[in-house]
Amino acid sequence: MPWSPLDEDDEFPTLGYDVADWMTAFLLQPDCDDVLPFVPTQEQLDFLVRLYELDPLTGRRVKSRAVISRPRGWGKSPLLAAICCAEAMGPVLCDGWDAAGQPVGVPWATRRTPLVQVTATTDDQTANTWMPLLEMLRGSPAQDAYDVDPLDSFVTMRSGKIEKRTSSATSVKGARAVMAVLDQTETWVPSNGGPKLAKTLRNNATKVGGVTIETPNAHTIGENSVAETTARYAEQIKAGKVKEAAARRLLYDHRAAPLDTDISDRDSLIEGLRIAYGDASADPRGCAIHEPPCSPGWVDIERTADDFWETDNDPAEMCADFLNQVGAASDAWLTMPELRAIEDHSKTVTTNEPITLGFDGSEGRKIGIADSTVLIGYSVTQQHLFKIGIWSQPDGPKGEGWQPPRLEIEQTVRETFERYNVVGFYADPSAGWAQDVKTWEAAYSRRLRARISAAEPIRYPQRNVSATCESFAQLLSAIQQGRLTYDGDPQMTAHFLNARRSPRQAGYVLTKPADDQDYSKIDATWGAMFAYRAGLDAVGKGATRPQRRRKPRRLYG
Numbered sequence: 001m002p003w004s005p006l007d008e009d010d011e012f013p014t015l016g017y018d019v020a021d022w023m024t025a026f027l028l029q030p031d032c033d034d035v036l037p038f039v040p041t042q043e044q045l046d047f048l049v050r051l052y053e054l055d056p057l058t059g060r061r062v063k064s065r066a067v068i069s070r071p072r073g074w075g076k077s078p079l080l081a082a083i084c085c086a087e088a089m090g091p092v093l094c095d096g097w098d099a100a101g102q103p104v105g106v107p108w109a110t111r112r113t114p115l116v117q118v119t120a121t122t123d124d125q126t127a128n129t130w131m132p133l134l135e136m137l138r139g140s141p142a143q144d145a146y147d148v149d150p151l152d153s154f155v156t157m158r159s160g161k162i163e164k165r166t167s168s169a170t171s172v173k174g175a176r177a178v179m180a181v182l183d184q185t186e187t188w189v190p191s192n193g194g195p196k197l198a199k200t201l202r203n204n205a206t207k208v209g210g211v212t213i214e215t216p217n218a219h220t221i222g223e224n225s226v227a228e229t230t231a232r233y234a235e236q237i238k239a240g241k242v243k244e245a246a247a248r249r250l251l252y253d254h255r256a257a258p259l260d261t262d263i264s265d266r267d268s269l270i271e272g273l274r275i276a277y278g279d280a281s282a283d284p285r286g287c288a289i290h291e292p293p294c295s296p297g298w299v300d301i302e303r304t305a306d307d308f309w310e311t312d313n314d315p316a317e318m319c320a321d322f323l324n325q326v327g328a329a330s331d332a333w334l335t336m337p338e339l340r341a342i343e344d345h346s347k348t349v350t351t352n353e354p355i356t357l358g359f360d361g362s363e364g365r366k367i368g369i370a371d372s373t374v375l376i377g378y379s380v381t382q383q384h385l386f387k388i389g390i391w392s393q394p395d396g397p398k399g400e401g402w403q404p405p406r407l408e409i410e411q412t413v414r415e416t417f418e419r420y421n422v423v424g425f426y427a428d429p430s431a432g433w434a435q436d437v438k439t440w441e442a443a444y445s446r447r448l449r450a451r452i453s454a455a456e457p458i459r460y461p462q463r464n465v466s467a468t469c470e471s472f473a474q475l476l477s478a479i480q481q482g483r484l485t486y487d488g489d490p491q492m493t494a495h496f497l498n499a500r501r502s503p504r505q506a507g508y509v510l511t512k513p514a515d516d517q518d519y520s521k522i523d524a525t526w527g528a529m530f531a532y533r534a535g536l537d538a539v540g541k542g543a544t545r546p547q548r549r550r551k552p553r554r555l556y557g
Helices: 015-027 042-051 076-089 124-139 140-143 192-206 227-236 265-279 301-308 315-322 336-342 406-419 434-447 465-480 490-498 523-540
Strands: 064-069 093-097 103-106 117-118 156-157 159-163 179-182 209-214 250-254 354-360 373-379 384-391 421-428 500-504 507-511
Touching: 015 042, 015 064, 015 076, 015 103, 015 140, 042 076, 042 250, 042 265, 064 076, 076 117, 076 124, 076 156, 076 159, 076 179, 076 209, 117 124, 117 192, 124 156, 124 179, 159 315, 179 192, 179 434, 192 209, 192 227, 209 227, 227 250, 265 301, 301 315, 336 465, 336 490, 354 406, 354 523, 373 406, 373 523, 384 406, 384 490, 406 434, 421 434, 421 523, 465 507, 465 523, 490 523, 507 523
Parallel strands: 064 209, 064 250, 117 159, 117 179, 179 209, 354 421
Antiparallel strands: 093 103, 156 159, 354 373, 373 384, 500 507
16 A cells, blocks of 8 residues: 555655664664663654655655764764664665555665765774764674674674775775765865765765765865765755756755854853754753753753853854854855855846956866866946856866867857957966967957057956956955846856965955865956956946937038
8 A cells, every 4th residue: 555644744754763763772872881772862863754755656765865964073973873774784675565554664685785885085084983883783782683793894794784985986986885974075075086986975876776975064165075065956956956856865954053143142152052953952951943842962062162262262163163154264255145145047148238258268287187267257237247158177087188178269259249249358368378369359459448458458467466456356345245246157156165365465366275276266256357347447438328329420512
């Protein structure tokens, strides 16, 4: 028979309750002197219920990818260790419906020999989940019931294996794990191969109908970590930009203290910590997320609040670690909230309105990753930045020996001038594009209201650091005060968030993050600055004033 809801609050079928019961019956509480069963908190049970959601028609698991993001000390590692054990031995698959229309759970071993992986980029990170996992199994009911042999580096059982891996994407490719933990994905960045490893693990899970679960702490915007890209994907889902069939496969569970938490006010800070820590908070009033409140947990938030006020602690790091608030790097040029505030998808740039262009070119590289080549547009009347083209080196073998597609780029510039009313065009002539800039000046200079100089109307003077600093400051001011918008293009967004302020005597210019010179592209920020600067200059030259039509002169014979 098909699934039958137990009551009106039963929204979907799930094996989450069965899995939680299995954990309590077979696993031990880690980091505990007494021999006690592992009992998930109500908050952890809520996550399990959603993680093990089933399709009411097919009985298949809905979630193929999950994120559980909480502050340090909340208990992510023990929960994930318990899930690893359940995936290896517990009732995590649906084998039909019972007489009451409820799912019947069976282990993976009824379908295939399960492989479960605990992965991270360092051994220390895998230990976060691995050590409590061993404590849960050694001397537990599961050890006898499933012939478990919990060795230091891997765990075997009657049918299946749990292992820890700190490997490259190549070495784990083809390992068909039914479940993989991706621990501390806020540290999985391009420079250490984290995104490639995450992609491989997800592909492996897809082959067998498995699941991957990320356990990040709050990430730093602009680092392009796995945690950050997953957060962006979740935002796209929330905005309705992902097809429903794909959107329902992600379980994204991130909770942080409210943004208005004032860390200088103790009462506000305590309330923020109570919300961030949920059931784990040891506040005597109980948790702040359930009604009635759950009993106090194990995290001493009074002590945590005291640590915020120690002078040798970085407030930004404390907010990330203990309030779980996503933040920008200290030298970041822009933040995601600032970009969201100016994102506008409704504007359409017409062929008649005046626009300006900004170009930043690059050359290919034999070693390392080349910069991007960008062409950014700016509507002078609508005060709106938009992407025309961004050309970047592909990842992997396709990117070897890559060069910017010059013919395609030149054609794009030509078509832009044919389509739009271009009144200004500023371009960086470095990186091998000096001759192209001269060609564009010869072809289009007569159309331009905004000019760098009479002799070189397009060539931007990079050596004029003072003018560059001023232009970046003007662009930032316009963004922060909401005087301009942009089209929300994901590539432009990533470039904006990657940019870091590099101080100069006259202000600052924008550079890449110091620890990621290859993968963090910022070229669109320079293209946007060129386009915006040209737009301001075009306004000064009367580009937005209506053109007066001269009356035809009467000729007398």
